Amino acid sequence: MPKQKYLCIQRSQSGKGEKPSPAQMEEMYAKFHAWKEKFQKNIVDMGGKLGSGKVVTSEGATDGPFVEAKEVVGGFMIVSAESLEEALEVARECPGVVMPGSSVEVREIHTP
């Protein structure tokens, strides 16, 4: 398994978009599994969805929004890759990214 790890942060536009139909969900499920199989050596942690939360500052805890409200951080995962390019490739082919209005930010994780 490649050594370098990357954090993938998935963002999507809040509230927008039509609900997928059951047939579309079936397609998404199949695509996702094909993706998972293709990149199984890269996937370190499938991560998960992120729920609501609060921000702690020196002044105490406040509710969101954390960034601009139209873009919401939906989930995260950790992949390993030889290079940022390879990590981007893994993220680019992830079915969730293909949807219009969503994006994935890929950041190298520096560990001492």
Added chain:
Amino acid sequence: MTTPKLVEHFFRHEYGRLVATLSRRVGVQYIEDVEDAVQSALMTALETWTVAGLPDNPPAWLFRVAHNNLMGELRRRTGRRRILEQNVKEDIGTLENGPEIFLAGEVRDDLLRMLFDCCDEAIPVESQLVLALKTLCGFGIREIALRLFASEANVYKRLGRARSRLRELPLRPGELTGEQYSSRLPAVRKILYLVFTEGYLSSHAEMAIRRELCDEAIRLATILAEHPAGQAPETFALLALMHLHAARMAARQDSSGGLLLLEEQDRELWDQQGIQIGLDWLARSSQGDRFSRYHAEAGIAAEHCLAHSFQETRWDKVVECYALLERIAPSAIHTLNRAVAVAEWQGPPEGLAILKGFEPPTWLAGSYIWAAVLADLHRRCGNADTANRYRDVACKSAPTPAVKELLQRRLQIGSPG
């Protein structure tokens, strides 16, 4: 790591099953809440299963999540209403019995009940059709619009009409009475017939999409035929005609998607097992003294399936069935079909004679079918000018390029008749 596989159409069919089961438990008045709860349960499943893998029993898992979603929503709402108006005593069915109970037989009952609910007399037929495709087959609005050649706005409107009718039903109606079951049975068969013909007769370019509707109709009609509420010779005949048509479907197109005439089709491609199932249902349909339009149509389909070649078709039997069909369900299209069969049986002039003095209704007169049949019969009788005139009309009103191509090939002057 292995890919957990789900059976084909798992999401769509689970949608139908869950909507039927939950609607039956809380009452079909809550159809929209039920559909929302099921939709979001499927989304949760998609998100969870892709990460954590499949649970041991996916249908049970889904049921639990959808059930909890629905309970949460209905409790929240009754709670809020209770605060607003102190005396509300709305009760929301018997969901508390717990989500664990469901048996295969019960699921079939639930689907069937939903089917009969869709066919409520107060819902217009075109809305019944959309409601059934949405709730029982799990198609989305856009998918329904695509299959019915309707706009999405139109599908929404039809669905809205059906839902508002369901909302008006008295709360806690309990089971449908035996009388309601039997009075709605013809409407139920009609809806299944429509779902089937939307697929079978569709000019949709994609075979897979058309096939899917036919398979849905067969799936639901089988449940109906095996259930006491639906067991009747007409139901068996309906199922027979579906199987007998579906068995020949793959042979109706060549490898590039072009349409083939019956006489051009490779009969080797017909699904013999499907034909056998159809014939078995046809045999079961002949009990009793009712002869329905489904009997006549299944009889015609059976004649085609049993003929070893186009030439060996028993055209006299086909003509007889069309004549019966005309009597049971009068329609100009049956007369037209009978003329075609007579032309094969006794010759083109005899076929043409049937249409002599026959005034087609406007919907038929304006369709390519009418012009195409007249062009073909006149061509075979040697009336080239008249044939050409009808051919031009037919080609101009052909709904798809594939149909146009077929017409040009068939209606060429000088081609063997």
